[in-house]
Amino acid sequence: xxxxxxxVAREAGVSMATVSRVVNNNPxxxxxxxxxxxxxxxxxxxxxxxxxxxxxxKKTTTVGVVIPDISNAIxxxxxxxxxxxxxxxxYNIILCNADKRxxxxxxxxxxxxxxxxxxxxxxGGTVTEEHLQAFKSANVPIVLCATTDEHGxxxxxxxDHESAAFDAVSALTGAGHRRIAMISGTLQDPSNGYARxxxxxxxxxxxxxxxxxxxxxxxxxxxxxxVEAMKYFLELDERPTAVFAATDEMAIGAIHYIQDFGLxxxxxxxxxxxDNTRMASMVRPQLSSVAQPMxxxxxxxxxxxxxxxxxxxxxxxxxxxxxxxxTRQSVAAAR
Amino acid sequence: xxxxxxxVAREAGVSMATVSRVVNNNPxxxxxxxxxxxxxxxxxxxxxxxxxxxxxxKKTTTVGVVIPDISNAIxxxxxxxxxxxxxxxxYNIILCNADKRxxxxxxxxxxxxxxxxxxxxxxGGTVTEEHLQAFKSANVPIVLCATTDEHGxxxxxxxDHESAAFDAVSALTGAGHRRIAMISGTLQDPSNGYARxxxxxxxxxxxxxxxxxxxxxxxxxxxxxxVEAMKYFLELDERPTAVFAATDEMAIGAIHYIQDFGLxxxxxxxxxxxDNTRMASMVRPQLSSVAQPMxxxxxxxxxxxxxxxxxxxxxxxxxxxxxxxxTRQSVAAAR
DNA sequence: CTGTTAGCGCATTCAT
DNA sequence: ATGAATGCGCTAACAG
Numbered sequence: 001x002x003x004x005x006x007x008v009a010r011e012a013g014v015s016m017a018t019v020s021r022v023v024n025n026n027p028x029x030x031x032x033x034x035x036x037x038x039x040x041x042x043x044x045x046x047x048x049x050x051x052x053x054x055x056x057x058k059k060t061t062t063v064g065v066v067i068p069d070i071s072n073a074i075x076x077x078x079x080x081x082x083x084x085x086x087x088x089x090x091y092n093i094i095l096c097n098a099d100k101r102x103x104x105x106x107x108x109x110x111x112x113x114x115x116x117x118x119x120x121x122x123x124g125g126t127v128t129e130e131h132l133q134a135f136k137s138a139n140v141p142i143v144l145c146a147t148t149d150e151h152g153x154x155x156x157x158x159x160d161h162e163s164a165a166f167d168a169v170s171a172l173t174g175a176g177h178r179r180i181a182m183i184s185g186t187l188q189d190p191s192n193g194y195a196r197x198x199x200x201x202x203x204x205x206x207x208x209x210x211x212x213x214x215x216x217x218x219x220x221x222x223x224x225x226x227v228e229a230m231k232y233f234l235e236l237d238e239r240p241t242a243v244f245a246a247t248d249e250m251a252i253g254a255i256h257y258i259q260d261f262g263l264x265x266x267x268x269x270x271x272x273x274x275d276n277t278r279m280a281s282m283v284r285p286q287l288s289s290v291a292q293p294m295x296x297x298x299x300x301x302x303x304x305x306x307x308x309x310x311x312x313x314x315x316x317x318x319x320x321x322x323x324x325x326x327t328r329q330s331v332a333a334a335r
Numbered sequence: 336x337x338x339x340x341x342x343v344a345r346e347a348g349v350s351m352a353t354v355s356r357v358v359n360n361n362p363x364x365x366x367x368x369x370x371x372x373x374x375x376x377x378x379x380x381x382x383x384x385x386x387x388x389x390x391x392x393k394k395t396t397t398v399g400v401v402i403p404d405i406s407n408a409i410x411x412x413x414x415x416x417x418x419x420x421x422x423x424x425x426y427n428i429i430l431c432n433a434d435k436r437x438x439x440x441x442x443x444x445x446x447x448x449x450x451x452x453x454x455x456x457x458x459g460g461t462v463t464e465e466h467l468q469a470f471k472s473a474n475v476p477i478v479l480c481a482t483t484d485e486h487g488x489x490x491x492x493x494x495d496h497e498s499a500a501f502d503a504v505s506a507l508t509g510a511g512h513r514r515i516a517m518i519s520g521t522l523q524d525p526s527n528g529y530a531r532x533x534x535x536x537x538x539x540x541x542x543x544x545x546x547x548x549x550x551x552x553x554x555x556x557x558x559x560x561x562v563e564a565m566k567y568f569l570e571l572d573e574r575p576t577a578v579f580a581a582t583d584e585m586a587i588g589a590i591h592y593i594q595d596f597g598l599x600x601x602x603x604x605x606x607x608x609x610d611n612t613r614m615a616s617m618v619r620p621q622l623s624s625v626a627q628p629m630x631x632x633x634x635x636x637x638x639x640x641x642x643x644x645x646x647x648x649x650x651x652x653x654x655x656x657x658x659x660x661x662t663r664q665s666v667a668a669a670r
Numbered sequence: 671c672t673g674t675t676a677g678c679g680c681a682t683t684c685a686t
Numbered sequence: 687a688t689g690a691a692t693g694c695g696c697t698a699a700c701a702g
Contacts, residue, residue: 055679092446256617384696
């Protein structure tokens with residue numbers, strides 16, 4: 001049924017070793033025999049079996065990617081960066097959603113390892129001791145992507161979420177705001193959640209503004225939770241004059257609630273966030289936001305992984321990509 | 336270095352066949368020996384090699400997915416549907432972006448086939464004769480996902496784009512609009528482009544409205560092209576009173592340009608589109624849009640593929656999922 | 671219920 | 687530059 005390297009060898013009148021050589025572009029083949037082999041391949045419609053090759057060579061040219069949720073625009077962007085670079089180096093990607101759930105994360109890491117991936121890109125929630133355990137049992141390189149572990153024992157590429165939040169809030173304090181609310185993500189989340197909250201607190205502190213916990217609401221990153229939080233803030237006796245949201249979606253929810261409430265953005269309330277997704281410029285007023293190079297995070301981490309897989313020298317095992325404040329129209333000076 | 340099934344067999348004092356049996360949950364093993372084997376596995380830290388298994392069994396429990404662009408929210412949603420169902424049936428996904436470019440599409444189909452995937456989900460642009468050729472050379476099932484071929488020779492799951500556009504435009508004619516513009520996608524694209532354009536024309540016709548080609552602009556699906564098109568329409572001597580956009584993003588661009596121009600939506604100009612992405616309810620006014628069940632398209636196509644891979648009986652080789660008009664605030668009666 | 675024996679399709683020595 | 691032989695780690699008859 002299926003045509004194998006052996007069939008090709010017979011058809012071309014050579015040995016399977018020779019066929020293997022031409023298929024793998026080994027230069028040690030006379031052009032003439034190479035031609036013969038190619039013709040036989042053509043005639044028979046031979047297609048190399050990558051699984052057999054993988055078993056024999058112990059290389060599959062595929063890497064595993066564990067991702068929280070591919071339907072989330074942020075991660076999808078990272079994934080695209082990964083795949084583009086992977087493609088460039090002739091790797092394929094096995095993609096697994098793990099929803100930031102530890103059990104699922106560890107499970108997929110193991111099945112990926114069983115599939116003999118040549119390397120692993122891990123994008124997830126908190127990296128726990130158990131994760132490290134699973135990683136250690138791998139004999140292929142693993143790099144953390146858009147996550148970091150506390151110990152700093154793993155290769156990783158990420159941005160500095162704390163500092164990104166700091167910059168966003170500083171834009172607010174810099175504009176003279178003193179009563180600044182935050183719509184946070186869950187504090188259990190180390191990157192989107194806790195780190196951004198910390199950046200908020202540090203920026204407040206740097207501006208000499210006391211922390212007021214009644215000015216912080218925890219959302220779930222989504223639009224609706226942005227409007228909910230804003231609703232709460234606007235009912236406060238002393239309303240905030242500015243709001244920092246941990247994600248664009250929540251910021252947009254906040255903007256819309258402010259507007260529906262009869263107030264104006266940014267004249268009455270300034271809004272800023274971090275993510276700078278496409279949506280940021282698709283709202284009115286356009287949203288100021290800290291841009292995170294998600295595509296690049298994917299691309300750089302995949303590039304790093306290729307180096308590790310090829311055992312090349314790498315100078316930077318832990319890379320932090322720069323973020324950038326994109327100023328649009330949602331922030332005004334405090335009155 | 337690596338511990339194999341043979342090592343486990345020796346450690347447990349059984350044959351490799353027995354180890355294979357317990358690993359594969361074959362019931363024909365005495366509970367006692369099963370226990371012994373599990374202990375040996377534990378002690379040695381044995382991890383089954385899926386590549387070797389794949390070679391021996393001719394099944395890899397992985398399916399290939401070719402997708403236009405994972406960073407596009409629409410496709411990412413489909414991908415999530417695919418992965419969820421795949422997971423449920425213990426398949427993994429190899430994901431390849433092909434940007435709707437024929438050469439790339441055919442190339443990845445071939446490498447996926449080389450990797451011995453058990454099945455293939457194809458999401459792309461036009462399915463040409465060359466595609467069919469490549470598909471035919473596969474000896475695994477393939478289903479088209481969010482695409483169809485003209486001949487109808489392939490299993491597929493999709494929505495009826497023409498009818499979706501028809502419904503959207505009919506909502507406009509139903510509201511009394513006669514001067515209805517369209518912001519189309521490229522007409523070369525069979526689903527998002529041409530089919531939606533055809534639906535527009537048919538709805539016009541059904542309402543007895545003559546087709547006016549000056550009322551159609553071709554965009555690139557993105558926000559900016561929506562504002563560009565709207566700019567053109569509002570400069571017309573006789574402005575449209577309603578606009579149908581082929582995607583939410585273009586619709587939102589149109590809405591914003593209308594508002595920036597000093598007109599109101601929907602009072603002055605009604606806007607409707609198809610896609611119903613999350614963004615539709617994240618604009619003001621909220622956008623009426625025809626919902627396409629992207630997640631379901633992914634889920635159903637993967638489910639169909641599993642049936643095909645298991646050679647189960649399937650009653651419907653070509654399924655069309657229903658769409659639904661979601662009425663929000665962007666359409667008003669014509670004055 | 672368990673063990674023996676062949677491959678699966680290919681890369682890779684080692685010769686020649 | 688080419689061929690012969692071996693084994694990668696596992697499943698799948700088959701035998702018992």
